[in-house]
Amino acid sequence: MEVTNRYVVIKHIIDGAPQESDFELRTEPLTLSIEPGKDEVIVKNLFLSIDPYQLNRMTSQSCFQQATNIAGALNPGEEIDGYGVGRVVASGNPEFKEGDLVSGFLSWAEYSIIKEGTSKFKGAKLNKVETMGFPLSYHAGFLGFSGITAFAGLFEVCKPQKGETVFVSAASGSVGSLVGQYAKLFGCYVVGCAGSQKKVDLLKEKLGFDEAFNYKEEIDLKSALKRYFPSGIDIYFDNVGAEMLEAAIENMNPFGRVAVCGVISEYTNEGKRAALNMVDVIYKRITIQGFLAALEHLQSGKFHVLEDISRGVESIPSAFAGLSR
Amino acid sequence: MEVTNRYVVIKHIIDGAPQESDFELRTEPLTLSIEPGKDEVIVKNLFLSIDPYQLNRMTSQSCFQQATNIAGALNPGEEIDGYGVGRVVASGNPEFKEGDLVSGFLSWAEYSIIKEGTSKFKGAKLNKVETMGFPLSYHAGFLGFSGITAFAGLFEVCKPQKGETVFVSAASGSVGSLVGQYAKLFGCYVVGCAGSQKKVDLLKEKLGFDEAFNYKEEIDLKSALKRYFPSGIDIYFDNVGAEMLEAAIENMNPFGRVAVCGVISEYTNEGKRAALNMVDVIYKRITIQGFLAALEHLQSGKFHVLEDISRGVESIPSAFAGLSR
Known part of the structure; x- marks a missing residue:
């Protein structure tokens, strides 16, 4: 035929x-x-x-x-x-x-x-x-590449502990929405950011994030993160890069971990880069790790899947x- | 009295x-x-x-x-x-x-x-x-804080393997000179950079670095590193930050590790920061780790000590x- x-x-x-x-x-x-x-x-x-x-x-x-x-x-x-x-x-x-x-x-x-x-x-x-x-x-998605990426990035790269604080950017995306739910289920305090009030409501009301905010409504990302994480960020799952990564580093706790999964804001603008405060990175002994999901990973669970x-x-x-x- | x-x-x-x-x-x-x-x-x-x-x-x-x-x-x-x-x-x-x-x-x-x-x-x-x-x-120095910093930074943070390539900046400094020698003794290919021809000679002739260069004589740090590491950098021990860190990231191999020990060039100029290519960090799955020497570490060995x-x-x-x- x-x-x-x-x-x-x-x-x-x-x-x-x-x-x-x-x-x-x-x-x-x-x-x-x-x-x-x-x-x-x-x-x-x-x-x-x-x-x-x-x-x-x-x-x-x-x-x-x-x-x-x-x-x-x-x-x-x-x-x-x-x-x-x-x-x-x-x-x-x-x-x-x-x-x-x-x-x-x-x-x-x-x-x-x-x-x-x-x-x-x-x-x-x-x-x-x-x-x-x-x-x-x-x-x-959930059981495919996005799910593997979320699972491996959170558990293998960030190695969360119960009670730690987790920040997820592009949190309503295919990967971010799973990372936040995995982290919440694991016993972490989870805050996500997204680009509209509708997405923010979804994160809080449907996906169970502890807090969420619309980054477009924040004049100063550093002080926004300080507000949502008064005692600092332990884990940042980065999907966007640039200013958000800078702001997260400045709000991280000692021994904080950053999984760099994507840098959407840098894909579309090659000149746009995060100018990290490396003095912070040293003194807070922060680990920043780029990663790609390995195809061998398996995962399972019951989640709200955003499609x-x-x-x-x-x-x-x-x-x-x-x-x- | x-x-x-x-x-x-x-x-x-x-x-x-x-x-x-x-x-x-x-x-x-x-x-x-x-x-x-x-x-x-x-x-x-x-x-x-x-x-x-x-x-x-x-x-x-x-x-x-x-x-x-x-x-x-x-x-x-x-x-x-x-x-x-x-x-x-x-x-x-x-x-x-x-x-x-x-x-x-x-x-x-x-x-x-x-x-x-x-x-x-x-x-x-x-x-x-x-x-x-x-x-x-x-x-x-050698048996004190600098020695502990060099030892812990190289072996615990960078986890070198025999035959890997190692780049050390501020390589004639108290920490860098030890890192290079440890790495060489361990079986790595080691290149250092320093700020004068005299220091470069010292690195190659006395400390046994495979290569060394004067960064002040390089117009383009990225191409300088490409010249010294034609097959890429596996480990970068960073003592200076800023442009050198950017150049090293661009020349790193997949699964490269960066130990950020100091960022001299950023201490004296708060506005000066490394603008890292995070797309590189993701796709090469690079780990960048800030660290401070723990006071509990011990070390021994026989080295040329620069005082x-x-x-x-x-x-x-x-x-x-x-x-x-």
Whole structure:
């Protein structure tokens, strides 16, 4: 059977915040069968995770050289791969058969053609999905890459102790919302920040954060954090970088830990950087650790999962551009 | 017996690089005996370690609040304490008797009066010194605070592996010179930077560094480090901060470790800060850790010890001011 596969590419290297107009929807004919002897799997994509880090692969390669070592730079016109779940429609690989639910690095497209070892993500592998009663979309986010990132970042990098104070930025995002809930469940005092009153209400009322604030309404982030953490911050889970990271460092307690998971505010503006007070870092013996989720991690639990699902491959550009707003 | 004790104080809160004129030599009569029932020890100071971090105690308290939590802010006219060795001349403490050699936090003076628990350094304690055949001055530096700092910073914070590459800034300083030698002895490739050709020669010819360079002769620190570390830096032992830290981060390998021991260039200029590339920190999964030497550490070994000894309490201001030049 032949179908028309629709897929999304970047038109050009992106500078600054991504716009829908940086992307293009293309089509190509695709035969839904595997030539004999080929080890490929064709997957009908069901849920794709649209994550801010992808922007690093779309900017000029010179400035984010390292990013491209991990996830592979994306050239204009080229297939974009990202984490997702789907259903096998044809397989030349004995491990997978038609109808299997799978997760892994799929294309920003209606169908993905998976060839072992050709993903731009180092170590990427297609895996069978056991739904375990969860909605399938959870396996693209909460039980997928975002969940692993939140879990590993909080527990392995930050090593929380009961009663410690935890600050999460971009706290209503796919990773931040899980970090806050994990930390709360673990017995920490958790404050999140987000960019609208609606998100702040969500954090406090639905996700059980102890406190939350709208960073856009704060004139001085340092004094805002002092207000929410009168006895200091033990752990900062950083999704944004720049001024927020500076303000958190100044409010940290001795032996504080910072997990740097993302720096959204720096992705879209290469010149924007955190100017950290290293004297504070020394005297407070702070550890700042960059990390990427390892694909081997497992996790489980029962959580409120925040999902913002948009339908159709044609909606990817606006969903992606919306992450930076 | 009564003597005239000469001691050094700051005249005022110091801004910027310290000058000799910021200090004043004062005198006061001192009776070299202890009143019955008092738990004090009077020590004739023999060697005092003059360290850059002291500047943090002398600047305006608002900007280095944390520093003063560890080591105590110094007010104009007040006694200055720092690590050193001396000989007990009178003791009301049963643990010490006249003639004992001791190390600990002494005064920038000819004599120190040590009262248990009154040091501004948290956890400071007077200890008896066993010379173990080493010159007594070694116990103020190599076998004292500097040695502990170098040892703990390299082995506990950076966790080197044989064959890894190590970069040390301010490499001819009391801490840097030991870090480089420890790392070399451990089987690492070691490059140091310093501020003169004479120091560079010393690092390569006497201390056995694999390479060394004069940072003042480099137009672009990033490309200088790329030249000395064509396959990247695994460990950076930072004594200076600011641009050097930025350049090191950009040249680090995945899973690189940075021990932030001192940021001399930031002590004298509060506005000067490292603007780190956090995208690099994330994708290279770099750990940046501030630390202070714990007083409990022990160390041993046979090393070239670089000492710059000046004589007499009146020489302290010029020795201290010279550290920032």
